[in-house]
Amino acid sequence: MKWVTCAAxxxxxxxxxxxxxxxxxxxxxxxxxxxxxxIIQRFTDETGIGVDVVFAKDGIAERIAREGRLSPADLVxxxxxxxxxxxxxxxxxxxVNSTLLENxxxxxxxxxxxxxxALTMRVRNLYTAKERLGPQQMTYEELADPKYKGKICxxxxxxxxxxxxxxxxxxxxxxxxxxxxLQGVKANLARKPQGNDRGQIAAVKxxxxxIALGNSYYYGNMLKDPEQKVIAEAVTINFPxxxxxxxxxxxxGMALARYSxxxxxxxxxxxxxxxxxxxxxxADINMEYPVKVDVAPSPLVASWGQFKSDQLPxxxxxxxxxxxxxxxxxxxxxx
Amino acid sequence: xxxxxxxxWSLAGYTVAALLVLPLFALILQALQPDEAxxxxxxxxxxxxxxxxxxxxxxxxxxxxxxxxxxxxxxTARCEFVGRRYLQWALLLPLAxxxxxxxxxxxxxxxYAGPVQRSLRLIFGWSSPQDYxxxxxxxxxxxxxxxxxxxxxxxxxxxxxxxxxxxxxxxxASRIMGCSPWQSFWRxxxxxxxxxxxxxxxxxxxxxxxxxxxxxYFAVPTLTTAVYDTWLGYGNLAAAAKLSAIILLVVFSLIGxxxxxxxxxxxxxxxxxxxxxxxxPLTTVQTAVALGFCGTLLFVAFxxxxxxxxxxxxxxxxxxxxxxxxxxxxxxxxxxxxxSLICCLIALLLMFVRRSSPRPSDALPSRLASTGYxxxxxxxxxxxxxxxxxxxxxxxxxxxxxGIKGPGLILTGSVVALIFAFCVRFVxxxxxxxxxxxxxxxxxxxxxxxxxxxxxxxxxWRVHFPLLAKGLFxxxxxxxxxxxxxxPAALLLRPIGFENLxxxxxxFVSDEKLEHGALAAIVIVLVGLVPLIYLxxxxxxxx
Numbered sequence: 018m019k020w021v022t023c024a025a026x027x028x029x030x031x032x033x034x035x036x037x038x039x040x041x042x043x044x045x046x047x048x049x050x051x052x053x054x055x056i057i058q059r060f061t062d063e064t065g066i067g068v069d070v071v072f073a074k075d076g077i078a079e080r081i082a083r084e085g086r087l088s089p090a091d092l093v094x095x096x097x098x099x100x101x102x103x104x105x106x107x108x109x110x111x112x113v114n115s116t117l118l119e120n121x122x123x124x125x126x127x128x129x130x131x132x133x134x135a136l137t138m139r140v141r142n143l144y145t146a147k148e149r150l151g152p153q154q155m156t157y158e159e160l161a162d163p164k165y166k167g168k169i170c171x172x173x174x175x176x177x178x179x180x181x182x183x184x185x186x187x188x189x190x191x192x193x194x195x196x197x198x199l200q201g202v203k204a205n206l207a208r209k210p211q212g213n214d215r216g217q218i219a220a221v222k223x224x225x226x227x228i229a230l231g232n233s234y235y236y237g238n239m240l241k242d243p244e245q246k247v248i249a250e251a252v253t254i255n256f257p258x259x260x261x262x263x264x265x266x267x268x269x270g271m272a273l274a275r276y277s278x279x280x281x282x283x284x285x286x287x288x289x290x291x292x293x294x295x296x297x298x299x300a301d302i303n304m305e306y307p308v309k310v311d312v313a314p315s316p317l318v319a320s321w322g323q324f325k326s327d328q329l330p331x332x333x334x335x336x337x338x339x340x341x342x343x344x345x346x347x348x349x350x351x352x
Numbered sequence: 353x354x355x356x357x358x359x360x361w362s363l364a365g366y367t368v369a370a371l372l373v374l375p376l377f378a379l380i381l382q383a384l385q386p387d388e389a390x391x392x393x394x395x396x397x398x399x400x401x402x403x404x405x406x407x408x409x410x411x412x413x414x415x416x417x418x419x420x421x422x423x424x425x426x427x428t429a430r431c432e433f434v435g436r437r438y439l440q441w442a443l444l445l446p447l448a449x450x451x452x453x454x455x456x457x458x459x460x461x462x463x464y465a466g467p468v469q470r471s472l473r474l475i476f477g478w479s480s481p482q483d484y485x486x487x488x489x490x491x492x493x494x495x496x497x498x499x500x501x502x503x504x505x506x507x508x509x510x511x512x513x514x515x516x517x518x519x520x521x522x523x524x525a526s527r528i529m530g531c532s533p534w535q536s537f538w539r540x541x542x543x544x545x546x547x548x549x550x551x552x553x554x555x556x557x558x559x560x561x562x563x564x565x566x567x568x569y570f571a572v573p574t575l576t577t578a579v580y581d582t583w584l585g586y587g588n589l590a591a592a593a594k595l596s597a598i599i600l601l602v603v604f605s606l607i608g609x610x611x612x613x614x615x616x617x618x619x620x621x622x623x624x625x626x627x628x629x630x631x632x633p634l635t636t637v638q639t640a641v642a643l644g645f646c647g648t649l650l651f652v653a654f655x656x657x658x659x660x661x662x663x664x665x666x667x668x669x670x671x672x673x674x675x676x677x678x679x680x681x682x683x684x685x686x687x688x689x690x691x692s693l694i695c696c697l698i699a700l701l702l703m704f705v706r707r708s709s710p711r712p713s714d715a716l717p718s719r720l721a722s723t724g725y726x727x728x729x730x731x732x733x734x735x736x737x738x739x740x741x742x743x744x745x746x747x748x749x750x751x752x753x754x755g756i757k758g759p760g761l762i763l764t765g766s767v768v769a770l771i772f773a774f775c776v777r778f779v780x781x782x783x784x785x786x787x788x789x790x791x792x793x794x795x796x797x798x799x800x801x802x803x804x805x806x807x808x809x810x811x812x813w814r815v816h817f818p819l820l821a822k823g824l825f826x827x828x829x830x831x832x833x834x835x836x837x838x839x840p841a842a843l844l845l846r847p848i849g850f851e852n853l854x855x856x857x858x859x860f861v862s863d864e865k866l867e868h869g870a871l872a873a874i875v876i877v878l879v880g881l882v883p884l885i886y887l888x889x890x891x892x893x894x895x
Contacts, residue, residue, distance in 0.1 A: 049859045049862070049863060050851075050859060051859065071846070072855075072859055073843050073844060074843070074858075074862050075580065075584045075730065075843075075844075076583075076584060076730065076733070076843075076844050079583070079584075079589075079734065079737075080737070080844065083737045083738070083741045083764070084741065084761060084764065084765075085741070085745070087744060087745065087748060087758075087760055087761045087765075088761075089760070089761065089765060103587060173571060175581055175585055180585070207481075208488075209490070209571055210571060211490050211570070211571035212490075212571075212864065213863070213864045215864055216864060219465045220464065220465060222465065223464050223465040223470075224479065224480050224481070225464050225465075225481055244867075248465075339586065342581075342585050342586060343393060346393070346394065346397040346398050347397050349397065349398060349401070351571065351573060352398060352401050352573060
């Protein structure tokens with residue numbers, strides 16, 4: 018019996034421990050806490066509003082859906098566009114109308130109803146081996162060209178970044194052509210899809226393959242890291258499809274939770290994240306392209322040059338999200 | 353068996369078990385929902401590969417872990433050789449390593465871009481992957497190796513205890529009857545240890561079925577990765593629940609098969625202690641082989657990955673030292689402690705009911721309660737959230753009726769959900785451990801104490817408990833270590849602002865930057881080591 022009492026007491030104490038302060042904001046984040054926290058810390062310093070960040074790689078939308086009207090979440094941060102749309106589809110967001118947000122974020126990077134706002138852009142680049150290929154004017158379509166057989170590396174096709182790329186191929190070429198393309202890419206792979214974008218760059222350096230798919234900021238972060246710099250320096254960054262539609266772009270973003278207990282402060286945080294200080298921090302800390310037009314990317318990112326980005330409306334990517342996953346399974350891309 | 357055991361005992365058992373299967377029940381309900389033909393699409397495309405990979409992985413890891421564990425257990429329990437006393441506890445060390453960290457470290461080491469292949473290329477002048485053959489670590493085989501390395505101590509621990517507690521007179525008798533030491537091992541010790549081995553293999557199989565981090569890192573698609581995919585990629589919970597049901601089916605049929613094969617065995621033996629003088633002395637050559645085997649295993653499964661972690665931690669110390677370490681460690685520790693305490697109490701209750709009840713159906717609660725272990729953490733998290741959220745809403749609605757301000761999410765928003773999930777997942781370890789210890793308590797003891805007028809409760813506390821203490825303690829420590837390492841459930845269920853070591857490390861692993869989280873990973877391992885050493889000490893003192 019003593020044990021039971023002990024357990025009960027400890028249990029109750031731990032409930033007490035987790036009780037949440039009323040005025041604090043709660044952010045559910047798909048993005049790693051170490052990326053988000055330095056920026057949020059500045060918000061707290063400036064406004065005195067405390068913020069708790071809960072990081073989860075998966076399942077945040079599910080969690081908010083379950084929590085329903087009792088959900089403590091105020092704001093959701095995502096690293097990918099499809100997650101934003103998923104939140105809207107499940108009716109977990111609430112619209113925000115703020116002139117500040119509308120001024121800061123260009124119209125193609127926010128929902129017409131204000132259900133979500135993008136924060137940064139990330140380009141799906143092609144990296145080529147500096148010594149073996151050098152800079153290439155390539156297209157995503159050429160990845161399926163038999164002349165690159167055994168030369169291409171990528172992470173899992175099921176990663177949101179690749180799903181979005183496949184979705185954009187479906188949007189531009191239709192499902193049947195996208196499938197042929199995907200089969201061609203699979204046939205050209207040097208190895209089974211694995212690792213993350215950084216791992217693909219390392220594979221190029223080691224000669225496993227000559228061309229790798231990867232988001233721009235991974236390359237930037239590698240160049241900043243003294244231990245990984247040598248690896249990143251073995252590749253050239255290329256912006257695909259510059260001669261036609263432009264490079265595929267995905268966005269990270271934010272959405273106000275539908276049952277946010279603290280909407281006013283949450284909107285303040287959203288505005289802060291869209292403003293110069295935070296946008297600059299995103300650019301400098303994580304090497305991403307800020308959405309706010311007058312905030313310059315970091316000098317390193319800027320040194321990769323101007324590029325043309327795919328003007329396909331971002332919501333199209335969401336439309337073909339499911340079709341893209343099905344296609345990836347059909348061609349058994351990861352197997 | 354107590355013929356007149358009050359029904360309240362059974363009722364208590366069933367209540368606890370019902371609570372523990374609640375998440376599973378919620379999942380089955382989900383699985384029955386329509387899934388918009390996602391499941392049939394999967395079946396037509398990738399599911400056969402997933403199922404094949406899962407089966408091969410579970411069988412491979414079970415076999416691999418057995419092959420690694422049995423020699424070690426036998427050598428350290430029954431033979432005398434130099435270094436035995438150290439190996440005895442050192443072989444438990446790999447248990448403190450989370451599988452995905454070992455996988456990460458080895459991938460770094462053995463990948464094409466890793467130092468091993470790089471230096472091979474340098475030495476032999478190869479320049480491309482076509483020039484030579486090197487086994488690819490990111491394969492099914494690689495995953496089987498990694499998981500066997502971190503999971504074999506489960507079997508080792510249970511098998512060693514079984515070997516140590518085997519009555520020596522039987523061994524002597526077999527030798528007098530003309531068995532060679534090998535024959536005595538094959539025909540006597542091994543079959544007698546089979547219940548313990550079975551429990552160990554079952555734990556390993558379930559742990560393997562639930563593994564997500566390692567296989568996803570290795571890009572080996574299994575049913576568990578498919579569950580993630582379907583739930584989070586296709587956004588379809590019903591199809592995901594259907595896949596989870598297949599996983600459970602696979603695991604349960606494996607366990608059921610083993611139980612069926614063993615159905616006619618009944619093993620009870622007197623507790624006996626193996627004295628130092630009873631150990632079988634090894635010759636020099638034999639010692640060398642024994643040391644070589646155990647030593648290599650220890651090096652590969654623990655020493656090497658740990659030293660690599662250590663070197664990461666040292667070279668990235670400045671970037672990764674964080675004032676929150678104490679808080680993270682305390683969170684991890686208290687969570688694991690509470691979980692192991694509750695799991696032990698539950699295991700004790702359920703197994704006592706099973707043993708003492710005259711009603712055969714009372715074996716059911718302990719069986720049911722063990723099912724949670726096979727649930728992958730994310731799946732379990734969904735299963736836990738469904739009933740607890742309903743309860744949360746009920747509480748708040750009730751508060752509304754009385755005009756009080758509702759307390760909010762007091763269950764799903766607090767550590768309660770987390771502790772509940774951990775208990776559902778790990779109670780099987782405690783139950784297995786207690787079950788195993790019960791097998792070694794002769795039923796005649798129960799009869800004696802009942803004849804002497806002891807009540808069932810007295811029988812439990814005064815007779816069974818002291819005899820089970822060792823098994824219970826071992827179970828508690830295993831649950832504790834698992835609680836320190838468990839990740840997916842912690843990620844999804846933790847209350848706001850709650851971070852423990854595992855979730856902290858994972859954010860770096862998920863970004864393939866373990867170097868920055870190595871310090872925290874080392875803390876997980878070190879905190880896991882303390883109970884391991886303790887566990888071994890307690891086993892030592894008894895033997």
